[in-house]
Amino acid sequence: MKEKVLKAMQEAQKPVRPGDIAKALDIDSKDVSKAIKELREDGSVISPKRCYYEPA
Template structure:
């Protein structure tokens, strides 16, 4: 499973918005990979940012 899929699945399971660092820790993957995945998912419209540096499913 790609980092992008892992991030999206985690955000779908979690009801609260999460920071990139929290996502990286929860998934045990590098924060840079999480940042890339978040950027791609935001461009697709799959996730949103309710407040600065926090992300949740769209």
């Protein structure tokens, strides 16, 4: 799941919200949020502004 979310962020080429990723991947936004949390903890994703995320 983390790989799918990270790939979707890279393809967007701009900061995105978890809901946008969930729509793009057609999955539950809670699963996306969980994956983003894990990606933030390992440093793969940063948050340039509140509720938006992009690859580090």
